[in-house]
Amino acid sequence: MTGRANLLPIVALVRASDRRALLRGVVLSLTTALAGIALLGLSGWFIAATALAGATVASALAFDVFMPSASIRLLAIDRTASRYGERLATHDATLRVLAGLRERLFRGFAQPDAAHGLAANPSRRLFRLTIDIDALDSLYLRVIAPLCAAVGAALAVALALAFVHPLLGLAVGGALLAGGLGIPLWAAKRARTAARRRGHGLEILRSRTIDLVRGQADLAVANRLGAQVRALAAADTRVGEADRALNRTEADTGFGFGIVSAALLAGTLLAAACLAEAQAIGAPIAAFAVLLVLAAFEPFALLRRGAIELGGTLQAASRLGPRLQRPAHQNAPALTREGFPVGLDNVDVLYPGAATPVLSRISLSVRAGERIALVGPSGAGKSTLLALLAGELAATSGQVRTSQFALLTQRTELFRDTLRGNLAVARADASDTEMLDVLAAAGLSDHVTALPEGLCTMLGEGGAGLSAGQARRLALARLLLRAAPLWLLDEPTEGLDGDTARDLLARLHQRAAGRTLVIATHTRREAALADRIIVLRDGRIGADLARGSMAFDTQLKALRPD
Numbered sequence: 415m416t417g418r419a420n421l422l423p424i425v426a427l428v429r430a431s432d433r434r435a436l437l438r439g440v441v442l443s444l445t446t447a448l449a450g451i452a453l454l455g456l457s458g459w460f461i462a463a464t465a466l467a468g469a470t471v472a473s474a475l476a477f478d479v480f481m482p483s484a485s486i487r488l489l490a491i492d493r494t495a496s497r498y499g500e501r502l503a504t505h506d507a508t509l510r511v512l513a514g515l516r517e518r519l520f521r522g523f524a525q526p527d528a529a530h531g532l533a534a535n536p537s538r539r540l541f542r543l544t545i546d547i548d549a550l551d552s553l554y555l556r557v558i559a560p561l562c563a564a565v566g567a568a569l570a571v572a573l574a575l576a577f578v579h580p581l582l583g584l585a586v587g588g589a590l591l592a593g594g595l596g597i598p599l600w601a602a603k604r605a606r607t608a609a610r611r612r613g614h615g616l617e618i619l620r621s622r623t624i625d626l627v628r629g630q631a632d633l634a635v636a637n638r639l640g641a642q643v644r645a646l647a648a649a650d651t652r653v654g655e656a657d658r659a660l661n662r663t664e665a666d667t668g669f670g671f672g673i674v675s676a677a678l679l680a681g682t683l684l685a686a687a688c689l690a691e692a693q694a695i696g697a698p699i700a701a702f703a704v705l706l707v708l709a710a711f712e713p714f715a716l717l718r719r720g721a722i723e724l725g726g727t728l729q730a731a732s733r734l735g736p737r738l739q740r741p742a743h744q745n746a747p748a749l750t751r752e753g754f755p756v757g758l759d760n761v762d763v764l765y766p767g768a769a770t771p772v773l774s775r776i777s778l779s780v781r782a783g784e785r786i787a788l789v790g791p792s793g794a795g796k797s798t799l800l801a802l803l804a805g806e807l808a809a810t811s812g813q814v815r816t817s818q819f820a821l822l823t824q825r826t827e828l829f830r831d832t833l834r835g836n837l838a839v840a841r842a843d844a845s846d847t848e849m850l851d852v853l854a855a856a857g858l859s860d861h862v863t864a865l866p867e868g869l870c871t872m873l874g875e876g877g878a879g880l881s882a883g884q885a886r887r888l889a890l891a892r893l894l895l896r897a898a899p900l901w902l903l904d905e906p907t908e909g910l911d912g913d914t915a916r917d918l919l920a921r922l923h924q925r926a927a928g929r930t931l932v933i934a935t936h937t938r939r940e941a942a943l944a945d946r947i948i949v950l951r952d953g954r955i956g957a958d959l960a961r962g963s964m965a966f967d968t969q970l971k972a973l974r975p976d
């Protein structure tokens with residue numbers, strides 16, 4: 415899809431948002447431009463007419479000073495008021511469009527495939543998203559609104575001058591549109607590559623900065639700190655070069671506007687002089703025409719920034735446009751069969767870009783209340799299977815059915831928020847009593863009650879301020895807070911010391927009564943909770959072993975001891 419075609423969904427989004435607000439912004443921009451032009455034209459006429467009227471006492475007495483001077487005052491007030499209103503209206507409309515865009519995009523990222531893509535490369539993708547959304551604010555504010563105002567004002571000036579002389583109106587209108595649109599088009603073309611380079615460079619600069627800050631200890635130990643700083647400086651240089659190229663284009667554009675404006679003024683001056691000499695018009699009208707043209711070119715100059723940024727705007731559109739065209743719900747879950755909260759029928763999963771499926775021909779039914787341990791070597795597809803059941807990943811073929819579930823992943827996300835805020839992620843309306851109850855069940859209440867601020871204690875980014883064991887207990891408390899009949903657990907006690915792990919598992923076991931469990935695990939202590947062990951090998955079900963069988967015990971013994 416081309417940049418321009420990608421712009422269509424963005425333009426559709428702009429049009430679909432509050433149209434009246436958008437129109438109000440355009441009308442106010444046009445009013446500001448027309449008031450400024452009329453103010454200058456009328457002032458020129460007034461000064462010339464007053465000078466001529468002052469030539470004799472009779473004409474001075476007959477000359478009406480009040481009306482034109484009152485009109486000039488009125489136009490000045492109107493211009494100030496409409497400029498103020500225009501700023502409010504256009505920015506308000508832009509913020510509304512961007513809010514709608516953000517919402518659509520974030521909803522899009524909640525789709526399984528998109529969420530996985532984001533998780534695989536979060537900082538780069540999020541920076542790209544921020545840069546792209548920022549780039550799109552230019553579309554209405556610096557392209558659409560000023561373009562409508564400038565073209566509308568040019569047509570109005572051409573019409574006004576056509577009353578002076580039709581040829582003058584036609585020539586000025588043509589020259590205004592050709593020069594006023596030609597220069598921004600030239601600028602947009604020339605700035606396109608640099609604008610794209612700048613966006614790309616910023617993205618790299620920011621993600622390298624994050625890598626440097628996050629990984630400085632490892633980089634220092636590996637003696638790579640200097641290399642990372644140099645890589646960062648190189649990215650900064652590239653952004654600086656792109657900035658310089660854009661500034662040069664902006665300066666050249668300003669120069670171009672100056673030249674065309676001066677030429678237009680000279681041409682109009684000449685035409686007005688000829689018409690005055692032929693006595694087709696008087697000096698006040700000649701002054702009116704010249705100053706009108708001088709002011710009429712100004713609104714086009716406001717397109718300068720929009721034109722320079724157009725490359726970045728089109729690039730943003732080409733990346734965000736296709737996302738906006740996707741249907742909102744691609745993977746609506748299929749209904750589960752009565753008494754079977756999990757059902758997989760002949761399911762295949764292929765990661766984008768992978769040659770072979772990570773899961774193939776998986777069929778599995780789990781009865782309500784049953785506890786399943788998914789085991790198998792690293793890379794066999796256990797986490798992928800859980801992600802599939804959780805709807806985080808779409809099946810390439812086959813059918814997946816899961817009832818309402820709660821998921822405990824290998825690395826539960828904890829947020830820079832209070833303990834209460836972190837628990838409320840599971841259930842927003844949970845009371846403090848319910849939260850303290852699940853914290854007690856997860857073995858964290860002693861720690862929380864010892865904290866001076868209790869549930870109001872702030873955690874740092876990623877749950878900083880808690881030990882690994884405490885963070886895991888908080889994740890378990892969050893799981894317990896959700897009244898889901900199915901629990902999907904991915905190595906729930908991985909990385910914990912034996913005592914903490916056993917304590918956590920005992921608590922989990924106690925609270926899991928009546929629930930269905932699917933646990934991906936490598937350890938004997940976790941698999942010992944299960945009624946059935948499913949062995950995954952190379953993305954296929956290698957064995958399905960029921961408790962009580964010899965094979966079950968053998969498999970359990972083969973797992974990693976505590």
Ligand SMILES: Nc1ncnc2c1ncn2[C@@H]1O[C@H](COP(=O)(O)OP(=O)(O)OP(=O)(O)O)[C@@H](O)[C@H]1O
Binds near residue numbers: 790791792795796
């Ligand atoms: N987002 C992804 N994109 C591409 N390939 C992936 C992605 N996630 C996992 N894989 C690949 O899929 C295969 C299965 O990975 P998965 O994490 O499901 O294995 P696992 O059995 O849970 O491993 P472990 O026991 O180490 O957690 C691996 O070969 C892995 O490289």
